[in-house]
Amino acid sequence: xxxxxxxxxxxxxxxxxxxxxxxxxxxxxxxxxxxxxxxxxxxxxxxxxxxxxxxxxxxxxxxxxxxxxxxxxxxxxxxxxxxxxxxxxxxxxxxxxxxxxxxxxxxxxxxxxxxxxxxxxxxxxxxxxxxxxxxxxxxxxxxxxxxxxxxxxxxxxxxxxxxxxxxxxxxxxxxxxxxxxxxxxxxxxxxxxxxxxxxxxxxxxxxxxxxxxxxxxxxx
Numbered sequence: 001x002x003x004x005x006x007x008x009x010x011x012x013x014x015x016x017x018x019x020x021x022x023x024x025x026x027x028x029x030x031x032x033x034x035x036x037x038x039x040x041x042x043x044x045x046x047x048x049x050x051x052x053x054x055x056x057x058x059x060x061x062x063x064x065x066x067x068x069x070x071x072x073x074x075x076x077x078x079x080x081x082x083x084x085x086x087x088x089x090x091x092x093x094x095x096x097x098x099x100x101x102x103x104x105x106x107x108x109x110x111x112x113x114x115x116x117x118x119x120x121x122x123x124x125x126x127x128x129x130x131x132x133x134x135x136x137x138x139x140x141x142x143x144x145x146x147x148x149x150x151x152x153x154x155x156x157x158x159x160x161x162x163x164x165x166x167x168x169x170x171x172x173x174x175x176x177x178x179x180x181x182x183x184x185x186x187x188x189x190x191x192x193x194x195x196x197x198x199x200x201x202x203x204x205x206x207x208x209x210x211x212x213x214x215x216x217x218x219x220x
Contacts, residue, residue: 014179015057018049022065027073034219037156042069043092044167047116048175050097051109051168058097062089080135087127088157092120092164106197110204113168117161124157125149155215162212169205173198 022042029040042065050058066085070078099112128149133142145153 011053011057015049015053015061018045018053019061019064019068021045022049022061023068026065026069030073034152034156037152039156039160039163039216041164041167043089043120043161043164044171046089047093047096047113047164047168048172050093051100051172052176052179055094055097055101058093059090062086062093065089080131083131084124084127087123088120088160091123092116092161095119096165096168106200109169109172109201113165117158117165120161121154121157125154128153128157152219155219159212159215159219162208162215166205166207166209166212169201169208173201 022045025041025045030038033039043062046058046062046065049061063086066082066089069085070082093116096109096112096116099115100108102108103111128145130140132153133140133145136142136145138144
């Protein structure tokens with residue numbers, strides 16, 4: 001088989017696996033729900049895929065996962081939920097992976113994820129101002145929804161983004177090694193080494209996860 005064809009086949013198989021894992025992550029965390037908001041971890045899985053296969057591949061996985069979720073077990077939020085899901089997943093995974101693509105080291109990974117958290121929270125705040133009121137049958141920037149921004153929507157989206165950033169940090173290297181052993185990296189061989197970069201990533205990831213849990217418990 002031609003090397004390019006084999007590499008592309010491995011990439012498509014890997015993307016399909018990540019799409020399935022993102023859906024599993026959504027189902028596994030779907031119970032963590034506050035009002036009409038779902039606290040799921042699929043963006044972390046999509047971001048890991050985007051780190052490995054590139055921002056464009058992550059974008060495709062984000063859209064496919066959101067569509068499949070809405071059609072199969074998306075609840076009653078309809079196209080509003082679909083649009084919000086796509087926005088959240090695309091902004092988070094694309095921002096993090098694009099920066100990491102430009103700077104492929106621990107600093108690039110951390111800057112990418114920090115930027116993804118800030119960018120996602122900002123975009124979701126705008127979406128909540130203009131899209132969420134339509135879901136409730138209210139005018140854009142309705143006072144009821146605006147009153148929820150500081151007390152529910154902002155802390156929720158911050159906690160969710162931090163959680164996904166933390167999980168992405170903790171999963172990236174082990175998943176990369178597993179794909180290498182399964183020969184799904186197009187010939188690349190990756191091993192696991194516990195070095196300074198690993199300690200930094202794990203430490204920051206654990207800190208972000210603790211902060212996300214604290215914010216989530218505060219909301220509840």
